[in-house]
Amino acid sequence: MSGRPTIRTVARAAGVSTSTVSQVLRGSGRISEETRRKVLQAAKTVNYVQDRRASAMRSGQSRDIGLLINKIGNPFNAEVVGGVNESLEEHGYLVYVLDSQDDPARQERYLHTMIGGGLGGLLWVPAIGTSQDTVDWVMANSPITVTLLRQFADQVFDHVGIDSAYGTNLATKHLIELGHQRIAFLGGELENATLDQRIGGYVTALIGAKYNNPIVRKCDETKTAAKQAAIDLHREHPDVTGFICNCDVVAAGATLGFAELGLEVGKDVSVVGFDDIEDSRLWVPPLTSVAVDPKGIGQQLAETFLARKANIDAPVRTVSLPVRLKTRASSGPPAQGGINGKSNG
Amino acid sequence: MSGRPTIRTVARAAGVSTSTVSQVLRGSGRISEETRRKVLQAAKTVNYVQDRRASAMRSGQSRDIGLLINKIGNPFNAEVVGGVNESLEEHGYLVYVLDSQDDPARQERYLHTMIGGGLGGLLWVPAIGTSQDTVDWVMANSPITVTLLRQFADQVFDHVGIDSAYGTNLATKHLIELGHQRIAFLGGELENATLDQRIGGYVTALIGAKYNNPIVRKCDETKTAAKQAAIDLHREHPDVTGFICNCDVVAAGATLGFAELGLEVGKDVSVVGFDDIEDSRLWVPPLTSVAVDPKGIGQQLAETFLARKANIDAPVRTVSLPVRLKTRASSGPPAQGGINGKSNG
DNA sequence: AGTATATGATGTAACGTTACATCAAAACAC
DNA sequence: GTGTTTTGATGTAACGTTACATCATATACT
Numbered sequence: 001m002s003g004r005p006t007i008r009t010v011a012r013a014a015g016v017s018t019s020t021v022s023q024v025l026r027g028s029g030r031i032s033e034e035t036r037r038k039v040l041q042a043a044k045t046v047n048y049v050q051d052r053r054a055s056a057m058r059s060g061q062s063r064d065i066g067l068l069i070n071k072i073g074n075p076f077n078a079e080v081v082g083g084v085n086e087s088l089e090e091h092g093y094l095v096y097v098l099d100s101q102d103d104p105a106r107q108e109r110y111l112h113t114m115i116g117g118g119l120g121g122l123l124w125v126p127a128i129g130t131s132q133d134t135v136d137w138v139m140a141n142s143p144i145t146v147t148l149l150r151q152f153a154d155q156v157f158d159h160v161g162i163d164s165a166y167g168t169n170l171a172t173k174h175l176i177e178l179g180h181q182r183i184a185f186l187g188g189e190l191e192n193a194t195l196d197q198r199i200g201g202y203v204t205a206l207i208g209a210k211y212n213n214p215i216v217r218k219c220d221e222t223k224t225a226a227k228q229a230a231i232d233l234h235r236e237h238p239d240v241t242g243f244i245c246n247c248d249v250v251a252a253g254a255t256l257g258f259a260e261l262g263l264e265v266g267k268d269v270s271v272v273g274f275d276d277i278e279d280s281r282l283w284v285p286p287l288t289s290v291a292v293d294p295k296g297i298g299q300q301l302a303e304t305f306l307a308r309k310a311n312i313d314a315p316v317r318t319v320s321l322p323v324r325l326k327t328r329a330s331s332g333p334p335a336q337g338g339i340n341g342k343s344n345g
Numbered sequence: 346m347s348g349r350p351t352i353r354t355v356a357r358a359a360g361v362s363t364s365t366v367s368q369v370l371r372g373s374g375r376i377s378e379e380t381r382r383k384v385l386q387a388a389k390t391v392n393y394v395q396d397r398r399a400s401a402m403r404s405g406q407s408r409d410i411g412l413l414i415n416k417i418g419n420p421f422n423a424e425v426v427g428g429v430n431e432s433l434e435e436h437g438y439l440v441y442v443l444d445s446q447d448d449p450a451r452q453e454r455y456l457h458t459m460i461g462g463g464l465g466g467l468l469w470v471p472a473i474g475t476s477q478d479t480v481d482w483v484m485a486n487s488p489i490t491v492t493l494l495r496q497f498a499d500q501v502f503d504h505v506g507i508d509s510a511y512g513t514n515l516a517t518k519h520l521i522e523l524g525h526q527r528i529a530f531l532g533g534e535l536e537n538a539t540l541d542q543r544i545g546g547y548v549t550a551l552i553g554a555k556y557n558n559p560i561v562r563k564c565d566e567t568k569t570a571a572k573q574a575a576i577d578l579h580r581e582h583p584d585v586t587g588f589i590c591n592c593d594v595v596a597a598g599a600t601l602g603f604a605e606l607g608l609e610v611g612k613d614v615s616v617v618g619f620d621d622i623e624d625s626r627l628w629v630p631p632l633t634s635v636a637v638d639p640k641g642i643g644q645q646l647a648e649t650f651l652a653r654k655a656n657i658d659a660p661v662r663t664v665s666l667p668v669r670l671k672t673r674a675s676s677g678p679p680a681q682g683g684i685n686g687k688s689n690g
Numbered sequence: 691a692g693t694a695t696a697t698g699a700t701g702t703a704a705c706g707t708t709a710c711a712t713c714a715a716a717a718c719a720c
Numbered sequence: 721g722t723g724t725t726t727t728g729a730t731g732t733a734a735c736g737t738t739a740c741a742t743c744a745t746a747t748a749c750t
Contacts, residue, residue, distance in 0.1 A: 053398040053463045054706035073423035096441035399736035
């Protein structure tokens, strides 16, 4: 009487067995139209809600998925989460989000607890500095796992990402075509296959144009850190006029730094971001950025997950989503006579 | 042999019964130091991870908490999520996040599925337009529920929020003291007790200064929507020079609108935000804002949740966190001779 | 020594669900 | 009218865990 209504409550109310109720609710087995109605009616009147835990435990099939992301505060990530959720909800899954805040220790704690929760799957943006131990543990213990955005070099998991190398390649070529002579790469934390790809695309473009002086400056992916990094970078290499940034947050931060130095972004220096988050269109100046479709990531992720579920022995697959460059006011031809042509007051 | 190791696997490996293993792992009952070591050792070697589902089902005590938030993309919300997580993790809880995206239908689906997941608690930022039916259903079906940030007028749940009325009151008085003659309130979607409080604080300040012309303009809490709303508001009421915004996102959007109109924020018009998110310090111009401590919200939330859990029959309680005004460049004295004193050509 | 109590471990049942086997009755075959 | 199949429903056991009762020993008290 007290407590949540169970399948038994429904059974009693409908005057049938619990097996019958279960079958009706799951839509399986052979049930007459009449009993079906009776049961559904009874379920409604007693206000029945299925206990997913019990269901998952008995059937060995969980419809809960964990999405372990590196930093939910990054607007691009927030958009991706929305896309993932939408796509997987259509297939009856519920996606629970956890934020590792790029802290490997926290990530490990979460992984342990999540897996202990009996998840049906893990969607994972690995934290910066994820240890091999963690990876091994996940391989051994997690059910279906798909990484997204950040890929491990040895590709042990299915992966959905974006064509990072091509993205930075496009961005760099864009600045080269505008006439920039010295172009730096800014942002990205520690090692990470995706970051390698982005730097790779940048360097390849430089080489293609017979430039041989790549400059890579890593920094935390916050506006504050990027602002300082941009200032430092300019002090050390005042001849650099083009900046390829690892994400829009870094790009935005960099423009703040240049503003502080009295440099006009889009004229004195050009900045290109990555992700094309909504804020970039509204930034002052609007940011040129490598665009990806977050919803597309969600869809591909859902598809990859379901494919793996359907065939657990299929070879590991990597899906890359296309990117394209959105040109806006933050990039333009370098000032005549180079950056030193400008009077700095 | 195959599949995840269970308590039975551990029991066999340690040469004891499953009951003993359970007691060791839970730290309850009377167990000799020797068996305790044996069991822990065995658990480690077979790589045991507790099945929280089974544990929760049998014990009736879930250590999973659902945090249903209205818009994870809002940076302030993201900060709150971080704070909540940290505080509750210390008490052994895992907080799963779901984003209703302020869509009542989506929220309802999530609530049903979450509750079906057998959560130990629900932390809830209700979506705009949450129906009374939904509230009733949650009251009937959810375990411990604490609302945060947005409170229902009839206060049926424990609540952790901020002193909204005082916040807007401070903000409005600030603009009055600077000499603004006409001040409007911008932002907020539909009805909501918290919004009422904010508008209340604004109106009270006006009345206290013998102003009798409140102007309230609601809009979606995105920069794009706020930008347009600010432009429209200025067209309709060009004499308004002070703007109290419902959140920093709206405030930032408004400054974009004013920039488009050729108005200088901090001189021609003054804008005050709410939340004091990190971006506001970096915005151009930096935004005056009502500051709250997101971590504090997390702590209070944890405390409120645990208190309710300890005593399910305690009277409903509402916790309000203090606010303070951070003055920055987006607010200043109005231009001499009013806004029309500026040449717009 | 004989009873009482503390200690340390085990056995059993149950949480709510579903897989699978079973069973009665109706429908069909010849 | 007997045998076979189909239909529709039920009964039983199990998922992995923990609550609680039980049961041997060991230790303490008179």
